[in-house]
Amino acid sequence: MLLLAVIGILFAFSAATEAGAIQKITGDFWVLPAMISAVLLLAHIVVRFVAPYADPAILPCVALLNGLGVVFIRRLDLGEVKLRQRANLPVFSSDGQAVKQVIWTLVAVGLFTGLLILVRDHKSISRYAYTLGLAGLVLVALPAVLPASVSEVNGAKLWIKLGPLSFQPGEFAKVALLAFFAYYLVRKREVLSLASRRIMGIDFPRGRDLGPVLTVWLFSMLVLVFEQDLGTALMYFGMFVVMLYVATERVSWILIGLGTFIGGAVLAHTFISRLQLRVEIWLDPFSDARGKGYQLVQSLLGFGTGGLFGTGPGGGQPGIIPEAHNDFITAGFGEEIGLFGVTAMLCLYLTIVIRGLRTAVGVRDSFGKLLAGGLSFTLGLQVFVIVGGVTKLIPLTGQTTPFLSAGGSSLMANWILIALLIRISDAARRPETGQPSKQPAMLHDAHTEIIRPGSKP
């Protein structure tokens, strides 16, 4: 039901976009939504078979975001060609971003279903925890050791470019490291929370308990700072602190985390010119509105122009903002669907995060709890960092907007993240017997359920 609604919205949005951008609806408007819908329906069916108890709200939310992203990227493609040629721009034009995004969506959803089919119990992931941890480290460090010619884009070394394909290993490292942290912290949580030394009223755990995870984290932070990928560094930091806190249930971690963050930020600010520039732009983007502050200024002006209701899909000029299909895609949405639209979109993210956290609360094993909690929080934090950045709430650091931004790595990594969440939520909501039951009576929130007897495929 929800998914059908999503598909309806996608078709309508696509039609409205063409109406706004070309002044007429071409015969092609349905192609992208139809493709996305087919893929998503397929994903939905797979989920119903391999994870029947999974939270039913998560996939439709993700599907809608992904679909909106694809249609909007197509809209940006249209904006780049001359008005007269717009109606004739093929959906699969080779120089457009939309076609790539559709292909990436196919691949990402493929990974998603593959992972769900392959991994029937999330606890089995913990067996590969150290492998994942190591893989995460390698992925983080890879662009740093590779020459700039294959790893640098816009001054940040976080890419691997192989011919026409470019790939951001950090996106995958995020999920891999999360799994490792979850595994390690669960193993050590007793010692971490009990055996500690008290210094100045704050409990510090023993170094050797924290050693490996601290090493991994510190190493990634150093690499990220070296790669000038400050947004991801901030994400890893938040992710790490929150997981420590959840594992140990000690508020002292938050305090220590915040303390080191402030200290680290001040230190980084004095050493990293890129960070100084970012802060400078953040404080007053209009002081160099046509130069350094251009992106942020245009982003703000886009949001402002959109106002409450937006200019209507296709009616704005999101192409003014550089990187509109990437970091600044939210600003493009802000201009065209306004405050109400963007608020609704953020609510989709919020729904995914909150459902994810509820999964964490509901699941019975600690590893699942920590993993689901970490995954959900990370997703939420990423949205906060990028949307906060483009709206001048916090200094801007380059991050993708999950499911919306153009780019394969981000899409794949985030779909993998969702696959894990759905897998854990299936476990969380599965009745105690462990056997698939036709009675959903065990589910305490059955009223939001759409799985009914007889409705299963």
Added chain:
Amino acid sequence: MNAPLSRVGIVVLVLFGLIFVNLNYIQVFKADDYRNSPYNGRVQLDEYNKERGQITLAGGVSIAKSVDTGGDLRYQRTYPFGPAYAFVSGYKAVYLGSDGIEHSENDILSGKSSELFVNRLTGMLTGRNTGGGSVQLTINQKAQEAAFAGLGNRKGAVVAIDATTGALLTVVSTPSFDPSPLSGNDTAAANTAFQQYNKDPAQPMLNRAFMNNYPPGSTFKVVVSAAALAKGLTPDTNITAGPGYQPPQTEHVIKNDNPSICPQDQVTMKSALTQSCNTGFARLAVEQIGAEKLREQAQAFGFETEYTTPLKSAKSETGPMGDPAVLAGSAIGQQSVKMTPLQGAMIAAGVINGGTQMRPYLVAQTQAPDLSVLDKADPSVLNRPMTPANAKGLEDMMVSVVENGTGGKAKIKNIRVGGKTGTAEAGTGNPEHGWFIGFATQGNQKIAVAVFLENAGEGGSGEATKLAGNVLAAALGVGR
């Protein structure tokens, strides 16, 4: 672990809450600021998606139009005649704003005017993107081009007015600029062009016809004559002249340009104007008219007021004239007396139109995109600086200037032409300005003109006079 997990949920809610608050701040509270920010190209992009109306001349020739580029900024503004009409049309730049008629008639040209509401509504219903309305000017193409060609590379200005209606026939200022590069859709090129014009010491973007005032020199004697006629003198009344005049309380002696000019003690006022007799007019102002009456006469002609045609003009000034020495200087258009070329033409227009000045205007009519007329100019009286009888007297005096005096170069075969030349000191070390203000009549047609040549030096007023004749002939459509 459930308790910290739910706290993490609260943290996420708080983080999203911050984003929501901030979004509301940006998209509601600051929305208007951002929408109208000078850095916001979106409004312009929107504007450029519609075809802007044309600016045309009296004959229908277009001097500003939009061409479809099919680009991001769909329509581009072009000015087929380049600099010749730059100060009339103005420019319409993507980021630099606009000027001239492009600025003052923007509502009609862009289609935003309430008069075009019905057009917008039908456009919306039929799905057609209606463009803006067009503006037809009063400018006479032949006179404008004669003036622009005649000024050539010199600094100067020409204004011609249909004295019976107030319609502006010629508005030229040189050096001029080409509005096309300023209004191009390539904003970098537009900025470069703008900087270049701005840095040019010749000030090509200064409208010398409307926006700057200069000492009028002897052309101001027309105003002194009008004040004298108002006091009851006639063109044939004898006034005291002579080779030199030393006003009271000063060592400075006012002399004539040439010892052959009015050396005799008594000359008629007509003769004094014909020869441009400095001593006669200085003495006339000091001994018979007085500062108060002279100032009143100048103000009646339009000094100290701004014209809105709808383009704004600078005020012409009489300045302080209380001291006899200063008054004597003012009477021959020096001291603090300053006027715009537009004001010069308005004086001549007042004289030739029987003492009545019509309100000067540039826009003959505005038209909707379907060419139906939205608004037509309605000529109206602005000032009555002279009685008809005195105006006739002064007209005869000015005709004498052209026929028998310093204004000979303005003569047009079989046409009644009058005027007054002027040579104005432009400050120590600078070459003098050359002036001519005058008129030509044929049948019911009465055309007034002012020609100004900045720092033209020796012979400047003669060249101004010749050019004035050319422009008047072109405006009347006759040969010389």
